[in-house]
Amino acid sequence: MIGIGLEVAVEMVGDLVGTTIGAITRLIREQDLMPGDRLPSEAVLAKELQVSRTVVREAFRSLAAMRIIELATGKRATISPIDHGAMSLIIEHGVHTDQINVQQIYDVRRTIETRIVALAALRRTDEEAEEILALAGAMRAAMADPAQLMENDLAFHAALARASRNPVFALIVGAFQGITTQTWPIGWRSRTTAEARELMIATHERIAEAVAAGDPEQASGAMSMHFDDSVLALISAGLS
Amino acid sequence: MIGIGLEVAVEMVGDLVGTTIGAITRLIREQDLMPGDRLPSEAVLAKELQVSRTVVREAFRSLAAMRIIELATGKRATISPIDHGAMSLIIEHGVHTDQINVQQIYDVRRTIETRIVALAALRRTDEEAEEILALAGAMRAAMADPAQLMENDLAFHAALARASRNPVFALIVGAFQGITTQTWPIGWRSRTTAEARELMIATHERIAEAVAAGDPEQASGAMSMHFDDSVLALISAGLS
């Protein structure tokens, strides 16, 4: 193929659905639509863009898959608040097709979450500090119930991300949630001794306390230790 | 609403398309399909899942939007290699709806990319080192041509991400590419003096040299400086 520098983005000629997706996102941009705002009905868009309702529907489905809009029976499509659902599925797909391994995800999480706790220590509100401490406490209380423990663990990391006051951090942490629910039990089961399990809980408590105390170095250090421990647990379980 | 802890994931009852998406992803998982492998035809899936072809098509479109599968006229749907296209659109949507601001994206990029260059310095192959140096050189050569300069800049950061040998890092860097193409010119125009522009190029060269020399601290430091400079440029341009 002769190298032509031109790149056609989402809208390839001949792909009506792609073109329509482009038209709709342009509409959102130009009309400055905000989350909750309603889009025109499928019929109106179809007439306006000179395509069949089929095409508009497939474009809507595409945007809904990326959580850019929300669909519901009878109602008109609305603009979505940002949500990590789609990213979660993308990551899961990468892992299930062996394009990403769990270790690599943990490396990225470590990078991001050590930064998150440092920011959280500096920026958290008192309510957030309380919530984070409470979740660490809930983890200890749920030590005998892995499912509950995992849920609290995920909520703990999500709360930290929110306290960092940067929605992009929260989005990325959320993106790893899907695959984490699938690998977390492996890590937990590989911690066979009471000491190993106690250590994991205690580390979370240390993180929570450092964030509550407003100490970014301590928080980062504890989070880093948490990841050392977790990666080790996964490796010892034989996870590539 | 009474707090029910149960969360229904993608597949809500009554939503045939959602159910079908679930069935297809399960199929991918259970049959261990790899990128390039072909899925059953729409007609076959429709019959097997007892739904109309319409529903299968909308499910396919959803998966294609997330770049989990690839569609093409006449051909059967195939499994996709991981790709940041969908994430790019999600981020752009977040920015355009004021749910994310550019500063927050740069904070995340700084966190990630300072780590990326450290890893790249340790792991890059000689070919990658050459490529990275070449791209820095190309940036200097294109100083008079902003469009070309930007393209080289993006390619530079992408090459570093690849050299980190962690596809998740590459994925995240790619996710910011879409919005970056929209904000980059603002930052460049705000560098009004020849010195400011020279500094930006020189910083990229320092990063490239540190990575080529295998010096992670130097590389991280230079990257951090690059982001200090970039954030300042954007702020001085009035970008929230």
Next chain:
DNA sequence: AACAAGAACCTGTCATACAGGATGATCGGA
């Protein structure tokens, strides 16, 4: 002014149709 009933609108799903691209089987020739 509050409210309730009904009309009008909208989405979810299905069936059918057809143009044009892709693929594989078949058959003739070397």
Next chain:
DNA sequence: TCCGATCATCCTGTATGACAGGTTCTTGTT
């Protein structure tokens, strides 16, 4: 036997029409 061209077949992209059920707005009543 092997290669290559041809063509039937399969497959996707798009359009149209239909209908069930959910939502919203209007209108008329109290």
